Amino acid sequence: MKGKLSRRKLLAGAAGLGGGFLAASQASWPPSCRGIFGVSDALTYTAHRVLHVNQPLAREFGREMITPNFPINGTSNPEDARYQELLAGQFVDWRLPIEGLVSSPGELPLAFFKSLPARTQITLQSCEEGWSAIGEWTGVQLSRVLQELGALPEARYVVFETVDGWWDSVDMADALHPQTLLAYGMNGGDLPVAYGAPLRLRVERQLGYKNLKYLSRITVTDRVDNIRDGTGSGSYSADFPWYAGI
Amino acid sequence: MERSDVEGAPALRHARAVRITHWLNVVTFVALTLSGIAILTAHPRFYWGETGFFNTPAAFELPFDPILEELYVRAWGRQVHFLAAWIAVLNGLVYVGWGLYAGHFRFQFVPHGRQLQWKSITELVGRHLRLQNPVEKSGYNLFQKLAYSAVVFGLLPLVILSGLTMSPGVTAAFPQLFTLFGGRQSARTIHFILAILLVVFVAVHVFMSFLAGFRRNVVPMITGGYRGQMKEDK
Numbered sequence: 001m002k003g004k005l006s007r008r009k010l011l012a013g014a015a016g017l018g019g020g021f022l023a024a025s026q027a028s029w030p031p032s033c034r035g036i037f038g039v040s041d042a043l044t045y046t047a048h049r050v051l052h053v054n055q056p057l058a059r060e061f062g063r064e065m066i067t068p069n070f071p072i073n074g075t076s077n078p079e080d081a082r083y084q085e086l087l088a089g090q091f092v093d094w095r096l097p098i099e100g101l102v103s104s105p106g107e108l109p110l111a112f113f114k115s116l117p118a119r120t121q122i123t124l125q126s127c128e129e130g131w132s133a134i135g136e137w138t139g140v141q142l143s144r145v146l147q148e149l150g151a152l153p154e155a156r157y158v159v160f161e162t163v164d165g166w167w168d169s170v171d172m173a174d175a176l177h178p179q180t181l182l183a184y185g186m187n188g189g190d191l192p193v194a195y196g197a198p199l200r201l202r203v204e205r206q207l208g209y210k211n212l213k214y215l216s217r218i219t220v221t222d223r224v225d226n227i228r229d230g231t232g233s234g235s236y237s238a239d240f241p242w243y244a245g246i
Numbered sequence: 247m248e249r250s251d252v253e254g255a256p257a258l259r260h261a262r263a264v265r266i267t268h269w270l271n272v273v274t275f276v277a278l279t280l281s282g283i284a285i286l287t288a289h290p291r292f293y294w295g296e297t298g299f300f301n302t303p304a305a306f307e308l309p310f311d312p313i314l315e316e317l318y319v320r321a322w323g324r325q326v327h328f329l330a331a332w333i334a335v336l337n338g339l340v341y342v343g344w345g346l347y348a349g350h351f352r353f354q355f356v357p358h359g360r361q362l363q364w365k366s367i368t369e370l371v372g373r374h375l376r377l378q379n380p381v382e383k384s385g386y387n388l389f390q391k392l393a394y395s396a397v398v399f400g401l402l403p404l405v406i407l408s409g410l411t412m413s414p415g416v417t418a419a420f421p422q423l424f425t426l427f428g429g430r431q432s433a434r435t436i437h438f439i440l441a442i443l444l445v446v447f448v449a450v451h452v453f454m455s456f457l458a459g460f461r462r463n464v465v466p467m468i469t470g471g472y473r474g475q476m477k478e479d480k
Contacts, residue, residue, distance in 0.1 A: 040329035044415075051419035058418045061296075071299045124296060124430060126414055128324065130289035131299035132430050205418045239321035245415025246328065 031157075031169070031224045031232030032242035045243040048205075055177055058204035061122040066187055067133040070125075075164040076194040078214055083163045091198040100159075100220035103150030110198050113182055116140040116148065121179055127208040128240065137202050138185030143176040146220065154222045157232065160201055163214035168233045169224050169242070170203055170210070179204040182215070207244040209235055258470040259384075261348065265467055267341040274337065275448065277330035282441055284323025287314040292438060293431035296424075305435060335406060342398070354385055355395050361388040381458045393447065401444055408437040 030045040032038070078084075086094045095107040120138040142158065159169040174180055181202040184191050191197045196213025203210045224232040233242040260268075290308035291298070298304065345351045360366060370388055373380040380387050386394065410416045411423040411433035427433035455463040465471060 037325040037329055040325070040332045043332050044328060048413075048415040048419075051416065056418045058414060059421050059424065065296070067297050067299075069301060071301070124414075126412065126430060127299075128288075129320070130286070130291075130434060131297075133297050133299055205415050207414060239325065241325070246413040 030241065030243045031230065032236040034231075037241075041241045041243060044246065048243075048245045049173060052173060052205070055173070057179055058123055061124070061134055063122065063136065065134050066122060066136055070133045070135045070187075070195070071127075071131065072194045073127065073208065074166075075213065078163045080163050083214070087193065087197070094198055096199060096215060096218065098145070098149055098218045098220070101152040101155045101222060102146070102220050103152065105149065110184060113140050113145070113184060113199060116144050118185075119178075119181060120185070121181070121202075121204070123179070123202070123204045125208050125211065128244070128246075136187045137181055137183040138188075139181035139183030139199075139202065141178060142180045142182055142201075143178070145182060146175065151220050155220045156222045157220075157224050159219040159221055159224065159227060159232075160212050160215055161217040161219075162212050163216045166212055166234050167228065168201075168210060168212055168235065169221075169227075170206075174203055174205065177203075177205065205245055207246060209240060210244045259466045259472060260470055261350070262470065263341065263344040263348070264350070265470065267337050267344075268467060270337045271334065271341075274330045274334035275444070277326055278334060279441065279445060281323040281326035281330065282438075284319040285327060286310070286438075287317065287323075288320040292435040294429070294435060295431055296429040298431045331406075331409065338402060338406075351395075351398075355391050355398075357388050357391050361391075377457060379458045380454070381463065393451075397444070397447055401440055401447070405437060405440040405444065408433045408440060412437070 029038075029042050033042045033045075091110050094110055096113075097105070097107045099105040117140065118138055119141055120136060122134060122136045124132055124134050126132045146155075146158070155172060155175075157169045157171055158175040159167065161167045170180070179202065183196075183200050183202050184198055186192060186195050191200060196215075199215045200213045201211055201215060221227070224230065228234075229237065231237075231242055233240075235244070236242055286308065287310060289300075290310040291300070291304040292306050293302065294305050367388065370380055374389070380389070407423060408427055410420075411427050412430065417423050417430075423433070424430065427436055455467075
């Protein structure tokens with residue numbers, strides 16, 4: 001009886017693990033999987049995607065936990081002339097092109113994103129340097145936007161470009177995760193310029209450097225190896241891997 | 247294979263599994279320690295709780311020269327750290343799995359009755375105080391057993407878990423890790439303190455093996471050596 005039970009448990013466990021690996025193998029290798037460190041990158045990415053089969057949420061906090069003076073990282077006010085014009089006009093003329101594998105691509109105003117159901121989440125941001133801070137972010141789920149525009153089934157990655165010349169991408173597991181937001185609000189107000197106005201990315205299961213500010217273009221694609229240096233991320237040129245779930 | 251001495255055949259002092267995992271551990275330990283320091287150059291400040299950054303008071307701070315951050319060794323350090331961590335964890339799983347299977351922990355880690363007698367304890371303490379060779383005829387002495395048990399079943403699992411608590415990907419699946427260590431920054435601080443303790447352990451461990459004789463202790467960890475060999479040396 002005891003043996004039977006444990007055997008059944010074992011089989012169920014094996015099936016669960018098998019399902020996990022199947023899901024992970026669909027995500028395949030991380031794009032920046034190169035050289036000796038590509039081995040550990042791939043192991044980490046695969047292990048995390050197995051753990052993420054049921055899309056668990058990152059922790060959320062109460063408002064009392066919000067960090068005053070949330071650290072400002074990287075660009076704090078883009079010098080780009082067009083950006084400064086749009087900022088002066090309170091982003092009324094701002095448009096975000098969303099293109100690639102979507103049935104209705106377009107150049108979308110801020111009002112479009114605000115017209116969709118909003119999600120507000122208070123989460124911990126961890127920087128690769130070692131510090132961490134808690135902030136409240138309001139925006140629309142990326143999954144909802146992709147649904148609105150009709151993302152095609154062959155979509156595998158979503159690529160983001162920014163006003164300050166940065167770029168990065170996420171796989172569909174992160175793109176469709178409920179906490180992955182295109183955020184236009186912070187701590188109850190509009191998203192300040194220093195934190196990426198008018199629209200920034202939130203990817204809560206990865207490190208801070210994945211959370212791009214000042215979004216300027218979104219491309220849905222089935223591959224990233226043909227984009228720029230093919231590593232899926234601007235961070236790889238600075239020796240930081242594409243997958244930053246560590 | 248741990249008990250082959252009952253057959254009367256000369257038993258290896260260190261089983262092959264112990265020797266291989268031990269030396270692989272030496273490599274990953276050095277890599278993890280050096281790369282850990284490299285990562286810390288980016289932010290050598292420690293906090294307690296969930297949050298902490300450059301404008302908030304630190305629990306303590308390492309006296310790192312800011313020039314170290316300019317060297318920009320942390321990106322390389324992170325890659326080395328995570329590769330070495332994977333090897334160390336897989337190596338550790340092999341060691342623990344083998345140890346349970348072969349009875350290594352049961353026969354080599356659990357002190358036997360004689361070792362727990364008051365007389366042998368005071369003698370062992372005396373030998374340590376006089377910096378005399380505390381090696382026993384066969385197997386680990388009491389202090390070795392206690393130290394190795396604490397490291398294998400205490401420090402190492404905790405250093406792995408506190409490291410994983412810094413991973414936003416892992417903690418999404420296991421938020422209990424934050425509860426265990428009292429927050430993200432606490433986990434980072436504990437990870438650092440555990441690393442210091444491990445370095446102290448390794449320093450004492452290396453010192454003791456040289457005190458007990460390089461040929462008698464370090465060579466068998468490479469070749470295996472024979473338990474009986476100890477008496478002949480004397």
